[in-house]
Amino acid sequence: MNRTEQLHERAHALRLHGLLAHWSEIAEASWVEPLLQWEEAERTRRSLERRIRDARLGHFKPLADFDWTWPKRIDRAALDELMTLDFVKDKSNIVLIGPNGVGKSTLALNLAYQSLIHGYTALFTTAGQMLGELAALDSDSALRRRLQRYASPEVLVIDEVGYLSYSNRHADLLFELVSRRYGTASTVVTTNKPFKAWSEVFPNAACVVSLVDRLVHRAEVIAIEGESYRVKEAREQAEQRASRRNAARQEKKP
Structure with missing residues (x-):
């Protein structure tokens, strides 16, 4: 399968029917492959976002x-x-x-x-x-x-x-x-x-x-x-708050 055929298959998989309707006119254009890459990447990103949302993961520490x-x-x-x-x-x-x-x-x-x-x-x-x-x-x-x-x-x-x-x-x-x-x-x-x-x-x-x-x-x-x-985090936060209060009290002393 040559490059043009591969690009045609990718466009077909993406269901870019308008592009496919004019394929004979644009198949050799330099912008076709980057366009397909952008579309594939964007659909992959949106699909992952949707699946993460549907999976109910919520916010979590990586x-x-x-x-x-x-x-x-x-x-x-x-x-x-x-x-x-x-x-x-x-x-x-x-x-x-x-x-x-x-x-x-x-x-x-x-x-x-x-x-x-x-x-x-x-x-x-x-x-x-x-x-x-x-x-x-x-x-x-x-x-x-x-x-x-x-x-x-x-x-x-x-x-x-x-x-x-x-x-x-x-x-x-x-x-x-x-x-x-x-x-x-x-x-x-x-x-x-x-x-x-x-x-x-x-x-x-x-x-x-x-x-x-x-x-x-x-x-x-x-x-x-x-x-x-x-x-542990709660204890550290309490210690930090106490430290800030002590520092503020020290600054207020004459």
Whole structure:
């Protein structure tokens, strides 16, 4: 395929019908290739923006700004490897376990963002938001449609499992979703509870053992330990405010 044919194919893929209608007149013009490049780049940018918006990522700290030195324990090599997205190709799961404020949500959001950049579909939600929404649906057809929305992305991030306790109904819904995605798509879960404590998150639910089994089979489980980074930032901000007040008081002294 020669250069002109390649350009024609690109214009056709972009559906630039006005350009194609006059192709014989402009095919050899020097401005055709830059025009196609601009159009392709702009459509790629707008597509990514739309997919990020649809994925509900919101505002988050980019991985370049993540403080790897703050957690007392974190397997950076494993997380760097996850950012290559082999787990998405393998349709395996990720579970990030650790106390509040150690960066689990930030890392999960960056995994979703990397997935979107590389052309995968992704969706971010909290466990409370998703399970509350599913449980509130009062018709089977509406529930099936909503479950399909959560089942269909190639990467689904379920944040904050363990921060609230749920009924048997919620447990059954989460089990249904994890089962639908099992072996067909990747689920990223963040939790502040070890798996043995999930019976406290879903008290009296008969499916908890099966839920954990489906989730962790063929999964990468990464434990993060440390003090809350948010507490650290709040403490530093309080110290800065106190320092400014002391300096202001010193200036006012005669």
